[in-house]
Amino acid sequence: xxxxxxxxxxxxxxxxxxxxxxxxxxxxxxxxxxxxxxxxxxxxxxxxxxxxxxxxxxxxxxxxxxxxxxxxxxxxxxxxxxxxxxxxxxxxxxxxxxxxxxxxxxxxxxxxxxxxxxxxxxxxxxxxxxxxxxxxxxxxxxxxxxxxxxxxxxxxxxxxxxxxxxxxxxxxxxxxxxxxxxxxxxxxxxxxxxxxxxxxxxxxxxxxxxxxxxxxxxxxxxxxxxxxxxxxxxxxxxxxxxxxxxxxxxxxxxxxxxxxxxxxxxxxxxxxxxxxxxxxxxxxxxxxxxxxxxxxxxxxxxxxxxxxxxxxxxxxxxxxxxxxxxxxxxxxxxxxxxxxxxxxxxxxxxxxxxxx
Amino acid sequence: xxxxxxxxxxxxxxxxxxxxxxxxxxxxxxxxxxxxxxxxxxxxxxxxxxxxxxxxxxxxxxxxxxxxxxxxxxxxxxxxxxxxxxxxxxxxxxxxxxxxxxxxxxxxxxxxxxxxxxxxxxxxxxxxxxxxxxxxxxxxxxxxxxxxxxxxxxxxxxxxxxxxxxxxxxxxxxxxxxxxxxxxxxxxxxxxxxxxxxxxxxxxxxxxxxxxxxxxxxxxxxxxxxxxxxxxxxxxxxxxxxxxxxxxxxxxxxxxxxxxxxxxxxxxxxxxxxxxxxxxxxxxxxxxxxxxxxxxxxxxxxxxxxxxxxxxxxxxxxxxxxxxxxxxxxxxxxxxxxxxxxxxxxxxxxxxxxxx
DNA sequence: TTAATTTCCGTGTACGCACACAGAAAGTTT
DNA sequence: AAACTTTCTGTGTGCGTACACGGAAATTAA
Numbered sequence: 090x091x092x093x094x095x096x097x098x099x100x101x102x103x104x105x106x107x108x109x110x111x112x113x114x115x116x117x118x119x120x121x122x123x124x125x126x127x128x129x130x131x132x133x134x135x136x137x138x139x140x141x142x143x144x145x146x147x148x149x150x151x152x153x154x155x156x157x158x159x160x161x162x163x164x165x166x167x168x169x170x171x172x173x174x175x176x177x178x179x180x181x182x183x184x185x186x187x188x189x190x191x192x193x194x195x196x197x198x199x200x201x202x203x204x205x206x207x208x209x210x211x212x213x214x215x216x217x218x219x220x221x222x223x224x225x226x227x228x229x230x231x232x233x234x235x236x237x238x239x240x241x242x243x244x245x246x247x248x249x250x251x252x253x254x255x256x257x258x259x260x261x262x263x264x265x266x267x268x269x270x271x272x273x274x275x276x277x278x279x280x281x282x283x284x285x286x287x288x289x290x291x292x293x294x295x296x297x298x299x300x301x302x303x304x305x306x307x308x309x310x311x312x313x314x315x316x317x318x319x320x321x322x323x324x325x326x327x328x329x330x331x332x333x334x335x336x337x338x339x340x341x342x343x344x345x346x347x348x349x350x351x352x353x354x355x356x357x358x359x360x361x362x363x364x365x366x367x368x369x370x371x372x373x374x375x376x377x378x379x380x381x382x383x384x385x386x387x388x389x390x391x392x393x394x395x396x397x398x399x400x401x402x403x404x405x406x407x408x409x410x411x412x413x414x415x416x417x418x419x420x421x422x423x424x425x426x427x428x429x430x431x432x433x434x435x436x437x438x439x440x441x442x443x444x445x
Numbered sequence: 446x447x448x449x450x451x452x453x454x455x456x457x458x459x460x461x462x463x464x465x466x467x468x469x470x471x472x473x474x475x476x477x478x479x480x481x482x483x484x485x486x487x488x489x490x491x492x493x494x495x496x497x498x499x500x501x502x503x504x505x506x507x508x509x510x511x512x513x514x515x516x517x518x519x520x521x522x523x524x525x526x527x528x529x530x531x532x533x534x535x536x537x538x539x540x541x542x543x544x545x546x547x548x549x550x551x552x553x554x555x556x557x558x559x560x561x562x563x564x565x566x567x568x569x570x571x572x573x574x575x576x577x578x579x580x581x582x583x584x585x586x587x588x589x590x591x592x593x594x595x596x597x598x599x600x601x602x603x604x605x606x607x608x609x610x611x612x613x614x615x616x617x618x619x620x621x622x623x624x625x626x627x628x629x630x631x632x633x634x635x636x637x638x639x640x641x642x643x644x645x646x647x648x649x650x651x652x653x654x655x656x657x658x659x660x661x662x663x664x665x666x667x668x669x670x671x672x673x674x675x676x677x678x679x680x681x682x683x684x685x686x687x688x689x690x691x692x693x694x695x696x697x698x699x700x701x702x703x704x705x706x707x708x709x710x711x712x713x714x715x716x717x718x719x720x721x722x723x724x725x726x727x728x729x730x731x732x733x734x735x736x737x738x739x740x741x742x743x744x745x746x747x748x749x750x751x752x753x754x755x756x757x758x759x760x761x762x763x764x765x766x767x768x769x770x771x772x773x774x775x776x777x778x779x780x781x782x783x784x785x786x787x788x789x790x791x792x793x794x795x796x797x798x799x800x801x
Numbered sequence: 802t803t804a805a806t807t808t809c810c811g812t813g814t815a816c817g818c819a820c821a822c823a824g825a826a827a828g829t830t831t
Numbered sequence: 832a833a834a835c836t837t838t839c840t841g842t843g844t845g846c847g848t849a850c851a852c853g854g855a856a857a858t859t860a861a
Contacts, residue, residue: 499847501847507849
């Protein structure tokens, strides 16, 4: 592991190659106007030494401004996307010195048309890079095609579409996270106890993420505890009718007095928690996703037993950081990055931070 | 959230205050030779606008070289400290452009004298900052006193000593991590099954970290499952006698045929795993700490059931990063940073990375 | 009032790189 | 061989800050 001081400058290369700094610069940036003779002289030197430009000086000298845009669902106070937003803001602060500016464009995640509109506004004023939460598949395909045509790099966060050539993806392996949820849920449960699997529909749409988690959950079940399948009770709730939901659950708990656990595969477990707090069922394990403030509150109270987290701030931050490393610093980056599947319980929630 | 372009330069302040750039510079850096009149003029402008220096230009102009040194135990191939080392190396690459160079000083973690020696060598050639894994308490106290005298900031990693004024600490809450280990271990265990708690002594020394984890473990037990206490079987192994260890465990397993779980509180679970692989006990839960390659291998094989991790690379990296933010960028930083208590099982180990 | 100090302040240069521009060298046409 | 192109290359300037230096202004001494 060489710790070479990297104090080789363009000036040094010029001297070694017997040409001027300007010529070295032209060779380095491949912008022609160099005789074959000079080019070879410089190349030879470059082959022998290990030159890496001083990024600080580069940033200072370069007038190039980078405009990044991130396309995410509206971040209503405290929902999942608030965390994503925060990650981007942190990256913005970090890379402001490198002439990078960030712009948010958001949409209604339950309305494809608002997504299309958001895309249009981005295409109107082409940025230098884009970060996309590809909630709507077909629209995203079209969008990325347009970006491709304009040679604009883009990254996916949260979920991805494999068919297109994105720069990076940060997100969780949803199937596996459902699988793990099942493992933890079933590990300390007595057999023959009932499990509610709660789904909430809105505009008839269920997100891919949510669906995959459910599949992972069921996969664990069939692979490891096939006998338990009969104990899984699917429950459907409304997105916007608290009273009706409470009634549905009240009836269900009466029908299944041997209820031991409840799981939902989206981030709104706190609503379940509030229902069950009202219904007051002892020793009930409520499990869900993501560290919304409300969820964490119920976790600490012991009403939610376990949360699976995926570091949304870091997804956004790393995504932005990698784009900078790619565009500005010419570094190699990893394309697909699965976030750790973090298991949070009352006892380790306090130490959970994202350290940005 | 203002996204102001921060394009206010010293030159602008000078113009607004009706003085020269040099004067503004003198005021900003508080280095005197400025009349009261001028100083006030500049201060007034500074109060009204929101100036933050261009860190890139600062780094380029500043000839100040920062020499950082990190003091950690020898990183024998693949042990815990290899990961810490890696974190520092990544930080070194990241901050090389800011004239920061890193130097490693290491010692034998089972030999206090080697620690003292290492300290001496550091004090001989004072660095600009130090990172310390304070394995030996008294020696560390003396060391930090010397650093304090020379106005050299330092940070702790892995463990900390509260009495001294360190800059940051990154590490795990060991007590709590033992507590959580107990919770997971006992959740899916049948009552009346035996649990081996394995300790390994070396030179008669047991690390604080390890001890605290054990305490946390026992705390959970007495708080939540007091009846289980009688099932805890303490086992003592040798640090360097594989054959004897195997024999001890062979006898113990014969004596306790209803053995269900084994836990150790240091990172060398892989040795336990290999013993029990040899002894071939079905349905045994082996639990331990840290993601050494060997540990991960056994985890994937299903021989180790659960590992508790603490992101040592990130501890080192963040520690170094914070020092830079403090010394170079004048940013606010958080003093005590507990690392998340990561729960790793076969199913989520593949997605576990540190993203640096 | 002038000379000698001391205090104060503006200008200039450097950091390493990007990029413009003028002018040298080489090649082409008459 | 002169005039004209085209190709090539060195120098110079700017990015925003740090810091040195020389000299102006203010203060004190003569």
